Amino acid sequence: MKNMNKRFALIIAFTTALGFTTLYYPIGSLQTYKERSSVLSPSPPHRDSKNRTNDSLNGTCRPHDQLVFVKTHKTGSTTLQLIIQIYGYYRNSSFVFNRGNERFGHIHYGNLKIDRLLPPVNVEKYAYNEYKSNFDISTGHLVYQRTLLDIVMKNSSKFISLLRDPVHQFESAFVYFGHTKKGNGSTEVQIIKWLDAAKHDDRFLNNNQMLDLGLPAKDFRNQSAVALHIKKLSREIDLVLITEYFDESLLLLRKLMCWSFDDILYLKQKVRSSRSQPLSESTKDKIRTWNEADTSLYEYFNETLWEKIKSYGPRFQHDLQYFKLKQTKLFNSCIGNATSEIVMAPALKIPRLMIKYNTLSNTTDYCTLMANRQSDTFKRLWARQDN
Template identity: 25%
Template sequence: MGRKLSAFVTLSLLSLSSVIIFHTGNFGIQTRFVLNDHSLNLYPELAFQPTQPGVSSSIPSNHSSVQNDPEITKSSRTLKINEDQNHVQTLNKTIPCVRQNNFVFAKVHKCGSTTIQSIFFHYGYSHKLIVALPRHFRKAWIGKPHSITSKSYLPTPGGKQWNIFNHHQVYDKDMFLKLMPPDTIFVTILRQPISRLSSAFNYFSLHKYFTNMVNVSVESRRSPIQTFLSDPWYWEKRFHPVRSAYGGLNDLGCIQNCMAQDLGMEKSQYNNPHAVKRYIENLDKDFTTVMILEKLEESLVLLKRRMCWSLQDIIFWEKKKFKKRPYVVKVEDVRFRGSALKTDFTEKMRHNYETYSNIDFKIYNFFFEKLVKDIDEEGKDFLEEVEHLKNILGKVASYCKSTRKPKQSWFKETKWNTRFSINENYCQLLSEERPGWDKILREHYYDSIDKQK
């Protein structure tokens, strides 16, 4: 079969231009290469190797979630070759689109990283990959900043290397490469810095850890974050977060350059412009994809294309949408609503924080502009795929939250995906967060170890 296919392609190349497009239909992935006689000789079998089975084939039957139509799965093994001069990205050499399974997710606090983390847990489970887990159940961290020892993580089945690192840890490339396969790549997600700070204030009630902030906020009729932004330098001296073991409040006790801190920049370098520039350049080299929360769906489609994943791999459902809970400072005096935390900032407040947390703004602005440029270079079919993803996410959410749902809901084949179905088990998996995934994966690993005995 493989030799016949290679022969067919070789003959086809004689009649086509040197640019061809590979459509690997099994996952709705389009990979564009420039081929010549030399490159074809280098990659004759890799370029036409069938992609891995669909998501459903790698999930145990008792957790069945996504099912591909058998006919679609069978027909998707044939490779279609089309010429498209308008949407061709020229590469220096032929590189087959190979699913990327080894990666580190640098989890940045309050940047939508819990949503992405859940996607990656689901991906690892669905494809039977090894996800790093903390030795102690429900720990948010694995190890301490810049230090992961054997005492801090759960032994893996058969002593295998991790495929995925998905827990909290300060980004340290050298440390991760000692623990992960050599082809490991790095991804992360960022958020507009004031929006990130707003989320942290609201979610963790950070006003509690500033001396006298409650009284000042009540007297001025401001929300705590407005009080903070009116003079960050003043309030920094009055910030006293509780310090405890990693996984405690010290995860949250950050008010300045918090994204830079999670991504491994030393505070001693904050005032060195050359060091900051070099640091951002290194991040750009290290990370294959830097997602932006404000462009979440676009980021996920870009991630999907770069990782050679399927549309099913990036589906998510936020079952517990964050509710804007009241900021109870003094019930008898004032009640701060979460909505005020995001909108009622003066230009002076915004300028204060941009100055105070300037490195985070530089990081965010750099990667936001880069993402916009990358999206533009993908062509109009990229935006079509983004709209398609949004449509799928809406239908998945509608099905999963329904109290009267059919046993299965089918999604038809499109240019972006094969036909697949979802069910109640799938919805349950989508709703899991880190503690739930910790339990599921532990049970899965121990079952694997027991079977090996």
């Protein structure tokens, strides 16, 4: 039991350092592993979408399998991407992948064109007429262009995205894209220098969430254009999840899609094993001012998130606690330990110290998918469609 407590302490230490909601109960409130196993026996992923049932919605809806996730940068989006990709992997879903980007499948800015996509499952290459309205899921980076997405996605597709507090998103992008390697001083000192500079030439540090969601950079300082675009997004996107309330957001996703709790389980991806010192309030204000469009976007959809939580009904807290127990069960069923390893950031060739999950011996394929990096799941999906 002593070793078990150490293990739970490790889980909590990793998760509380991420900027997300804490995932697991404090040690004192957890049942023993044997007790939890009797209550929460692991369920295999559902593979038959026609005959499966939802585990807590009492059969009042049928699971929905068509989904567009407008992936944003440095918001924890890779974790959500993996949830959706694992869901689609076990259901033989067709994913929107750029056939010219075999490493990630991302769609480059403005390049969502049928003749640049990997074909859907069981469709021949270059049979472009059969590509139309024949994709189930999109999870890669792209700029939100609803008219183009409607051409390739099945008509019943739901649309979601993920937003993060612009202060945290900006700081994460600043570090990830190597700006701390270009100068001297603490991360905060270098952020201030960058913000005070006359030239800002990095699109990832300029209202990037709003850019991902389709607003041109020329309109970032136009308050009327920003407000109109937010209203447009509120009409067109079914759910915007919030990173700071990730578990709460996932419950809303589960309800929207009529998925089971098992369908939204996850282990966090691309997590730094150490973080910078907290920024001062004055620096946070500078970041919010610079990212004014992102700030308006985040504030609006953070408010709508809580409206949706309120309308979820009285079971919300019960379901949230149940989901946290399922998360704990997943970790203990799949993971032996979590360690750190140096990983090179794609394209930038900058080393990162990231958390690595090591699975238990004789683990299942499902646990392997959960624990491995998202790129491993992507390779499986790519191989299935690259016929």
